[in-house]
Every structure is written in structure tokens, then in C-alpha cells.
Amino acid sequence: MAVRGSIPKTMKALVAYSKDDYRLELEYPTPECGPDDIIIKTEACGVCAGDLKCKHGAAMFWGDDVQPSWVKPPFIPGHEFFGRIVQMGENVTGYELGDRITADQIVPCGKCRFCKDGHYWMCQPHDMLGYQYYNNGGMAEYVRYPKTCVISRVPDEMSLEQAALIEPYGCSKHAVDRANISNEDVVVISGAGTLGLGMITYARMKNPKLLIVLDMQQNRLDKAKEFGADLVFNPGECDIDKEIKALTDGYGCDIYIEATGNPASVIQGLTIIRKLGTFVEFSVFGKETTADWSIIGDRKELNILGSHLSPYAYPFVIENMLKGNLKTDGVVSHIFKIEEWEKAFDYATGKYGDFKVAFQFD
Structure with a gap:
């Protein structure tokens, strides 16, 4: 050979x-x-x-x-x-x-x-x-x-x-693409770790009506703002359902992207999302997550989408990192x-x- x-x-x-x-x-x-x-x-x-x-x-x-x-x-x-x-x-x-x-x-x-x-x-x-x-x-x-x-x-x-x-941002891109964001959407991204930050900087390129980020750590919320979030909230310090409903005439967000891997974030998303909204789940969970499926079906008729890995994403991510469109500093x-x-x-x-x-x- x-x-x-x-x-x-x-x-x-x-x-x-x-x-x-x-x-x-x-x-x-x-x-x-x-x-x-x-x-x-x-x-x-x-x-x-x-x-x-x-x-x-x-x-x-x-x-x-x-x-x-x-x-x-x-x-x-x-x-x-x-x-x-x-x-x-x-x-x-x-x-x-x-x-x-x-x-x-x-x-x-x-x-x-x-x-x-x-x-x-x-x-x-x-x-x-x-x-x-x-x-x-x-x-x-x-x-x-x-x-x-x-x-x-x-x-x-x-x-x-x-x-x-490149790999985590590729996963972030795929999750945001699954959400099919338009400029009329109020988007909530839950979690501002590495994957969440990749989602935030890419979602910013989609120009949503409002881009909101949730996290329990202030340094992550600060970075989320730097990367393009319009508003940031700490769920441990405020009533997230009340805040989101106040921003959406009582309806709830159009799109919720879950990037924490915490079961509480799933329940939170099902609560604050509007009827006929889109829920994208990316995370790897360390333990089982239980949800009231009657919310998904009978009450809100939600679009529940999974997101896995980073198909066809690397070339875009590499090009846009180099152009500065996808923020990576820090x-x-x-x-x-x-x-x-x-x-x-x-x-x-x-x-x-x-x-x-x-x-x-x-």
C-alpha cells in the first residue's frame, strides 16, 4: 500500500x-x-x-x-x-x-x-x-x-x-435554519453558551423583529448583547412569561430555540411561545425531560422541531467568520x-x- x-x-x-x-x-x-x-x-x-x-x-x-x-x-x-x-x-x-x-x-x-x-x-x-x-x-x-x-x-x-x-457554530446555524426566521418574528433563544452565542450571531443576520436571549449568568447575557441580542433576561430574576407577553401584546414569542439542555428551559419555552409557534430543540440532556403534551397539541398546535449536528454548514460558517458577520471574539x-x-x-x-x-x- x-x-x-x-x-x-x-x-x-x-x-x-x-x-x-x-x-x-x-x-x-x-x-x-x-x-x-x-x-x-x-x-x-x-x-x-x-x-x-x-x-x-x-x-x-x-x-x-x-x-x-x-x-x-x-x-x-x-x-x-x-x-x-x-x-x-x-x-x-x-x-x-x-x-x-x-x-x-x-x-x-x-x-x-x-x-x-x-x-x-x-x-x-x-x-x-x-x-x-x-x-x-x-x-x-x-x-x-x-x-x-x-x-x-x-x-x-x-x-x-x-x-x-467551526463545529459548534455549524450546529448553531442548523438550529436557526430549522426555525425559518423571518423579519416579522419575535425570537427567543434560551441559553447563551457557545452554541447559543453561535445561534445569536447567526440569527442576527436573519434580521428578526426582536431577538431576545435568556440565560442565568450575567456574563453570558452581556456577551449575548454584544453578539446581537435586542433584549436579554435572567429567568431567575424576573417573570419571563410576563416579560415576553408584555412585548407581544399577550401572545407570546413566535419562535423559541432551546439551547441549555435544562428541562426547566423546555417547560419555559412551552409557556412563553404563542399558539402555532415554532419550538426548536437542540440540546443534549443529562436527564429525562417531562412536558405537558396537551400544550403542544390541544392548546397551542405547536411546530416542534429537532435540530441535530451541522449539515452543509461549515463552508458558510468559515466564510462568514472571516468576513466578520459571525462574531467570535472572546x-x-x-x-x-x-x-x-x-x-x-x-x-x-x-x-x-x-x-x-x-x-x-x-
Whole structure:
């Protein structure tokens, strides 16, 4: 097999052997390059809320009495990453060693009905980078991109801080696109973490009638205003239903986008949204959420939409970050070495005021 480029036989990597056993390995085997594969040397990798929930043993990852385990250890976490090509298989065309690239989180099979009809992000096997041993993620010095990865080029002039946000902002774009915002809509985005901020700056480009953001932390509300929110509210300090109804002649908001992963935010949204409104749910939840479905059907006839991953979003996100249309200043607040992974995961919780933290590799 002809392989272009060379890499060391071992690398530094954070490896999840079980939900209770994450280890930094200093000499973990580097990925092998097949004839259709690309190997990148990782430049940086963000820490996602999903990475934290997986580390904390959430059932949607590790399974429970109802659902089987989705993750397949031992695996290397991380799906918000990018890097430069250092090795390519003999069948790879269109790329050169040294090219700076990233890829969608999903690794589509290319064979199921969803892949064949263009809905690759809903691929039936649903393997993802950073959760299975055969699709290891970016919390390592080197990563393998299989043949079916959806790859995008990362411009050399793009900063590390911007490039680390391509994946989360891609998810944000998809969620806002699902809402189909018009300039007549009063839009409420619940949650101003990294994903919420990506939604806010993109929703601002849609020019809604009113863009309102909810969060429990003042620093996040301040950043939301900076990124384009017209109004911000802390649900812990005011009656959100009263505030929204006062702004909408008693009807409620037209669109509610839920980006907190907190069950209380779901109930809040069903309360403040108007009849025939649109509710978009993006979050990964750490526990079950219960809602009164009679509100959704009998009382309000709501449009309930899910949002998953970042299909067809990366090129737009990359272009508009560089143009300054999508704001990114201050979102990536701390950069760590992989040896500091425990500290990085701690900071990624947001308890110290961070939005996004990332690992940088030499």
C-alpha cells in the first residue's frame, strides 16, 4: 500500500476506557492510514458539553436499562477539531500534504437511505468522530479521517480561536435554519453558551423583529448583547412569561430555540411561545425531560422541531467568520495542553465564566 507522508508510531492521547476511566496516554498507537484515509496532525480541539456529559456517564452515551451503549471504548474523545494533513492513502485525491482541514462530526456510512437521499447527518448507523474506537476524536496528536468524512478546508488566515468554533457554530446555524426566521418574528433563544452565542450571531443576520436571549449568568447575557441580542433576561430574576407577553401584546414569542439542555428551559419555552409557534430543540440532556403534551397539541398546535449536528454548514460558517458577520471574539477563553485535560474539563463546565475551552497541540 502506497502512503504519502509519515507520522510517529505513538502519540499523546486522552483515552476513554469506560465512563469512570479516562486516561492520558503518552505513547498511544497513532492511527493507521488506509488507502482511502487522511491522517491529520491536530492543531486544536474544543471541549463540548457532550464531551462532559459523556465523561459524567450520561445514559444516552453509555446506555441504561432502556437503551444500549452508543459509545464503543476505548475511544479518544473530541469532535471540535482541525489540523493539517500529514499522511494520505493512495486513493485520496484533491488534497495535498500540509492542507489545513476539518470534518463534520458525523462519519456517514454512505449506504443507508439517509445518506443516499442527502440527509447524511442522520445516517442510520450514526457513527461519530470522538465516540467509537474506530472513529477516534481530536483529543490526540493525530486523527484519522475515513473515506466518507465530510471534509472542509480551513483557510490558513483563520485563527485558532475561530477554527475551534467551526463545529459548534455549524450546529448553531442548523438550529436557526430549522426555525425559518423571518423579519416579522419575535425570537427567543434560551441559553447563551457557545452554541447559543453561535445561534445569536447567526440569527442576527436573519434580521428578526426582536431577538431576545435568556440565560442565568450575567456574563453570558452581556456577551449575548454584544453578539446581537435586542433584549436579554435572567429567568431567575424576573417573570419571563410576563416579560415576553408584555412585548407581544399577550401572545407570546413566535419562535423559541432551546439551547441549555435544562428541562426547566423546555417547560419555559412551552409557556412563553404563542399558539402555532415554532419550538426548536437542540440540546443534549443529562436527564429525562417531562412536558405537558396537551400544550403542544390541544392548546397551542405547536411546530416542534429537532435540530441535530451541522449539515452543509461549515463552508458558510468559515466564510462568514472571516468576513466578520459571525462574531467570535472572546468565545474561546482558555487554551490548554492535553496534559491539563482534567483542568480543561473543569473549566469547560463554565463555572469560572468560560464559554469555550480548547486543547492546542504543538
